[in-house]
Every structure is written in structure tokens, then in C-alpha cells.
Amino acid sequence: MSHRSVAEAENCRLVRVExxxxxxxxxxxxxxxxxxxxxxxxxxxxxxxxxxxxxTVAGLHLETVEASLSKAGVEYHAIELPAGEKTKSYDxxxxxxxxxxxxxxxxxxxxxxxxxGVIGDLAGFVAGIIRxxxxxxxxxxxxxxxxxxxxxxxxxxxxxxGKNLIGLFHQPSLVLADTAxxxxxxxxxxxxxxxxxxxxxLINDPDFFVWLEANWQDxxxxxxxxxxxxxxxxxxxxxxxxADELENGxxxxxxxGHTFGHALEGMAEYDAERLVHGEGVAIGMVLAHEFSVxxxxxxxxxxxxxxxHLKDVGLPTGIDEIPGQKPNAELLMDFIAQDKKVxxxxxxFILTRGLGQSYVEKSVDPVAVKDFLTxxxx
Amino acid sequence: MSHRSVAEAENCRLVRVExxxxxxxxxxxxxxxxxxxxxxxxxxxxxxxxxxxxxTVAGLHLETVEASLSKAGVEYHAIELPAGEKTKSYDxxxxxxxxxxxxxxxxxxxxxxxxxGVIGDLAGFVAGIIRxxxxxxxxxxxxxxxxxxxxxxxxxxxxxxGKNLIGLFHQPSLVLADTAxxxxxxxxxxxxxxxxxxxxxLINDPDFFVWLEANWQDxxxxxxxxxxxxxxxxxxxxxxxxADELENGxxxxxxxGHTFGHALEGMAEYDAERLVHGEGVAIGMVLAHEFSVxxxxxxxxxxxxxxxHLKDVGLPTGIDEIPGQKPNAELLMDFIAQDKKVxxxxxxFILTRGLGQSYVEKSVDPVAVKDFLTxxxx
Numbered sequence: 066m067s068h069r070s071v072a073e074a075e076n077c078r079l080v081r082v083e084x085x086x087x088x089x090x091x092x093x094x095x096x097x098x099x100x101x102x103x104x105x106x107x108x109x110x111x112x113x114x115x116x117x118x119x120x121t122v123a124g125l126h127l128e129t130v131e132a133s134l135s136k137a138g139v140e141y142h143a144i145e146l147p148a149g150e151k152t153k154s155y156d157x158x159x160x161x162x163x164x165x166x167x168x169x170x171x172x173x174x175x176x177x178x179x180x181x182g183v184i185g186d187l188a189g190f191v192a193g194i195i196r197x198x199x200x201x202x203x204x205x206x207x208x209x210x211x212x213x214x215x216x217x218x219x220x221x222x223x224x225x226x227g228k229n230l231i232g233l234f235h236q237p238s239l240v241l242a243d244t245a246x247x248x249x250x251x252x253x254x255x256x257x258x259x260x261x262x263x264x265x266x267l268i269n270d271p272d273f274f275v276w277l278e279a280n281w282q283d284x285x286x287x288x289x290x291x292x293x294x295x296x297x298x299x300x301x302x303x304x305x306x307x308a309d310e311l312e313n314g315x316x317x318x319x320x321x322g323h324t325f326g327h328a329l330e331g332m333a334e335y336d337a338e339r340l341v342h343g344e345g346v347a348i349g350m351v352l353a354h355e356f357s358v359x360x361x362x363x364x365x366x367x368x369x370x371x372x373x374h375l376k377d378v379g380l381p382t383g384i385d386e387i388p389g390q391k392p393n394a395e396l397l398m399d400f401i402a403q404d405k406k407v408x409x410x411x412x413x414f415i416l417t418r419g420l421g422q423s424y425v426e427k428s429v430d431p432v433a434v435k436d437f438l439t440x441x442x443x
Numbered sequence: 444m445s446h447r448s449v450a451e452a453e454n455c456r457l458v459r460v461e462x463x464x465x466x467x468x469x470x471x472x473x474x475x476x477x478x479x480x481x482x483x484x485x486x487x488x489x490x491x492x493x494x495x496x497x498x499t500v501a502g503l504h505l506e507t508v509e510a511s512l513s514k515a516g517v518e519y520h521a522i523e524l525p526a527g528e529k530t531k532s533y534d535x536x537x538x539x540x541x542x543x544x545x546x547x548x549x550x551x552x553x554x555x556x557x558x559x560g561v562i563g564d565l566a567g568f569v570a571g572i573i574r575x576x577x578x579x580x581x582x583x584x585x586x587x588x589x590x591x592x593x594x595x596x597x598x599x600x601x602x603x604x605g606k607n608l609i610g611l612f613h614q615p616s617l618v619l620a621d622t623a624x625x626x627x628x629x630x631x632x633x634x635x636x637x638x639x640x641x642x643x644x645l646i647n648d649p650d651f652f653v654w655l656e657a658n659w660q661d662x663x664x665x666x667x668x669x670x671x672x673x674x675x676x677x678x679x680x681x682x683x684x685x686a687d688e689l690e691n692g693x694x695x696x697x698x699x700g701h702t703f704g705h706a707l708e709g710m711a712e713y714d715a716e717r718l719v720h721g722e723g724v725a726i727g728m729v730l731a732h733e734f735s736v737x738x739x740x741x742x743x744x745x746x747x748x749x750x751x752h753l754k755d756v757g758l759p760t761g762i763d764e765i766p767g768q769k770p771n772a773e774l775l776m777d778f779i780a781q782d783k784k785v786x787x788x789x790x791x792f793i794l795t796r797g798l799g800q801s802y803v804e805k806s807v808d809p810v811a812v813k814d815f816l817t818x819x820x821x
Contacts, residue, residue, distance in 0.1 A: 155537045162609055166602055166608060194572075194609050195596065225541065226541070230544060233575050234575055311575075356774060
């Protein structure tokens, strides 16, 4: 049975990422983890695998993956790294590369990334540079990684100079998004991933945003709306990536809410107790809408609607909801200048003309941004 | 004046590497270093540069490059690393990445690799992974790097598990091969680079080999034959790379002499006092010819001719010329098995049917190789 017919038979959803000879499928459905072995042998016959995971995810899901690979006769090696952002570092990279080389896998073998965004980014990078490129499979275990970081081929690590500054574009050969593993995710992390999902509606798909307003409770509860929402999100990202793989143009739309969001994350010193990435994006999207209103681009009723929905699902929508010291506009502007290239005195922001009508604006006056933030923080 | 007309006006030779949107020029000629500034501004207007070099090359050529960039108004930063193979390591990579990030260069700026193969491989890798890919310029300062490692986009570092195991394909935007810098190269290093040059003749261009037999003294002396020989070598490599960028097939021809050569380098513990890479390739090419004769593929007179020419230029042609402990066949076979993937019990070697008639043979019996080596070492 081909893997496509397996997927169809079991009501999986398939999203195809169209990138010429680097095209691949994202399979979305409940309980895919126990079937990884048969999928692996049908797609990559004779290949071996190195599973890169972290110790938290290993405790929850590694046994299932190992049992399935063993049953299918796949030779594999598991490599466990400490959970947390610190693993996305030069040291984590060196350790993981050496661990994969220890297994004596060849260029035709595969790396399996089993975990959230940290593991996916790191393992994808490792796969991209061992023997100048091994294939890899993404098994994202958080909502955030299922709808965002596992799709599109961005891989990398952080340096002391900033996040994701070292890395490359390396597309996976397969993404398996098992929606059942999200049942073990803390609600706060689920909501953080949901912010990226809502983002796809707000970029250019107002119907999807309206659909989320009506169905978010089922998405959180794990019903069939969850698969639907994840599949639509992956499709949205896949479409953008297919049109602009290396981020030379429209891929920047995916940064809606991210310029403000990254500045807030920096302000909160990347302390997950205070603010996780998806929460920063939620507040950032609200700010992007409010700033668009201030520029006369967007009806204030749209912003109210966005705020209302994000509040419904339990996401923060204002800077004042971040615990700890309140930032000032000056410092936020410093973070914004670090995050974005200032081109001839102008900043690039993703702004919006209405619900799901975002666009890339390359000539934003930094003074207008600062005035806006000063007012917000007054 | 466009850079092409500059090149023509000054009797540069241009070799185009045809790789669709990753195509680039190799410029070959005397005294190109003092012109790097004007070339840089004409090709990359407004861009800044990070020069990665080693302390030996810096002492010889950095001032020239800096003066030229300064005169042309290019903002640059120089990064010096220790000379030697140890720099091609995780530590060297981390140091160089952080040093480039320190300069606050953007994705549109460039890395300049000023040095031999170690610097070219490392700097190309660094350029490939900073901000998911910066452009870079190769300025190879050894014959080996001018005719081999600077062309084709292979970049990387060594790990404890072996050479070049971590890296990626990242094509430069320009290669500048200044043949005058070779005047400062020790004769032994020049001869080592010459081995790779002779290789291109032995792969598939008997006319070039015959031409080298007649002109090698002028190549060594630095006359116009040097530019001719380097340009023909770069063209030969460019043709192979254009046909098979990611080494899925015919690019393997470039490994003529390298399987035996790498095993000998390993045996000599990568001790440059005993054997440098090009010398290993010279002996390896002789062994590949002798083994082809033994298999009845090639006329022994061809091997004699190859040996005679390599001896003429001062290259070693036999294992017994390597100082230190004599290897045994068993140990060499271990190194060969590590270097090459053993596929269903067979080894892949580049063999030859005559002068300049090499081909990829995927079903070489390891027992035949071992018998051959045992006899050679008896």
C-alpha cells in the first residue's frame, strides 16, 4: 500500500509543499506516531535513522516511535538532548553532529526530529550539514511546531548575537503531525501555538479567521476541527513558502506580529515564565493592527474583533499583561532596530488594511512607531 | 567598465561555472589582488565585506587586499585565524561565525575567503550558514585551492570522525585566482597542487596531459603557461560540477587517485611533514593506473608515462617514498573502507582504460584491491 493510500484510508490530511525536486508531504492526523515504522520503510526502503529528541519528549513519545521502527525492521539510534532553548546552540550542534556521526549513518540515511521547535530547528540543521546534507523527517510534538516551524525548511541555532542567526534552508522529506500528541501539551503552550494559527487567517484568509472564531473550542478539545485547523495552517504556510522559498519577498508576510513580538520577547529576556513566543506574537499582532488603525489603514472594529478572539482563547493581547518590569518605548525601539534591517532610515512592517488583508510595508517611519509605542505605554 | 571588459583588457582568463542562478566567474591572472576593491564595488555595489584569512596569508597578502578595498571605499573587517588544518574544526567554525556576526554584516554583504583550502572551506561554510546564507568571494592563495577546492562549492570542517564530514554545498559569487601570489608558495606545495592539475588531464583530457608534459617548467616558473594551466584546470572542474553539482554521479571522477590517496594520508596521520594531500593524490593516481593495468584495463606504458611525468615535477610516485613506518595492506584496507561506502560488498574506484580515459567503476572486489596492495608492499 502506498503511503498516500494509507493516509487516505485513515482519514489523514495531506498537505503537499511544492518545491520542485524538494517537494514533500505533511501528514496530519491522530495517532500517526505508532505508524512511523511502516511509513518510514515504504518511503525510505533500506535506510537507517537517527532520532534526535529532548529528554521531556523522550519520556512521553520515544518508546512509541522506537517500538514502531523496531517492528518495521528499521535500524535506528536515539539521541537525547536537554529540553529547552539552550540546546539550540553551538554546543548543542556539535554534540548532535558528533552523536549522529557516531552512528555511522550514511548520506542516504535519515535524521528524525522528534520534538518541538528547538529540536526541529537543531535536527534539521544537523541533517543539512552532515556529509553535506542528509534527508530528514520532522515529527513536531507541539502545536507551534506543527503549524509553523516544521514547515518551510528554516533550520538553525542561536548565537550570543541573537536567535536563529546561524542556520540554513533545508527542506524535510516528510512531516508527520500527530495531533494526538498535543493532548499532553500544557494549555498555555497550546494557546501559544494557536496564535500562529490565527495569524494565517489574519495574513490573507479572513474566512479561516471567521472559522476559527466559530470552532476554536473544538480545536482546543482535540476534535476533528483540530486536524482541519492544522491542515489549513500548514497549507497556508506551504503556499507562501512555495512562492518564496528563500524569503526574498512575500514570505515576509509570515512575520505578521513578529517584529513587535520579538522586541517584547527580548524585553522579557526570553524568560518563558514571563512570555513565550506565541504570546509575543499574539500581542504583536494586536499592535500591528492598532498601528495600522493609527495610520488610517484599517477600521478599528477589526482590531477589536482580533483582540476579542485572542482573549477568548486565553492569549494576552496587551503589553501590560506581561509580568515584570514594564518596558519603555526607547528600549523596544532598540530591539526593533536589532531585529529588522533599517533600510535608508525606514523600517519594514507587516501592516493590514482590514481583516485578513495584510501586506509588506517597507517604508515605515521609525518616529511614527516610537510615538505609537510611547502612547501605548503611557 | 564592466568587470568582464576589465578582465579582457588585462589579459585575465575567465572561466564561467554554469549553475543556473548560482553561476559565477573564475578570474585567473597575475596581480588581481590589488584590483579586488574595484571588482568588488562593480559586482557588489554598496556591500560590506568580512575577510576571513589565516595568520600566514595575512602576513603576505592582507595589506594588499585591505589597501585595495579601502581605496574603493568598501567597508571591511578582517578576521585572522591560526594557519593549519586544526582551524577547520567546530571551534574554528564557532569563532569565525561569531567574528562575522560581530561585524554586524547583513545577508546582502559578503565574506571574502583569503587563503588556501582550509580557509576557503571554512569561510565558505561560515558564509553558507550565517543568516541562512551570505554571498562569498574565494581568493585562493595556493595552487591546490586555485585549481581544486575553490571551484565547485564544497565547504566544510573536519570532525573527530573524519575530514570534511560537516559542511554544505555553497557556491561562491566570484573566484579570483591571482597567479602572482603563487610566487611565494614553497615548491613542495606548488608541486602538490600540480598533482590535481595533472589529474584533470588523466581523467578525460589526454591533450592537456601531453601539454603539461611539454610546458610544466613554464607553469612552475610563473610564465603565461601557468595561467593557461590553471584556467584549463578550472574549466575541467567547472564542466564536471555543472553536470553534477551535488555529486550524485560523474562528479566522482574528480576522486581519481583520492581513495588510495586518502588512505595514505590517514596512514601518515595527516602529518604534513610526511605527506601532503597533493602528494597522496600523486601516489594514489599511480596506484589507480597500476591497479587498472593489473585488471587488464590499461596498457602498462600509460602508467610508466604518468610516473615519469610526476617524477619530473618532483612528486612522489610510490608508497615507499613516504617517510616513516611502512604501511601494511590490512591497515590501508581499513582506511579505504572508512573513506568509501561499501555497497553490497563492492568498492567504488576511479579506474582508467588509457591516458585520460578514466571512468567510475562501482563493482571493485575488495579482495582484488587487497591482493594488489599486498604485492605492492611486499
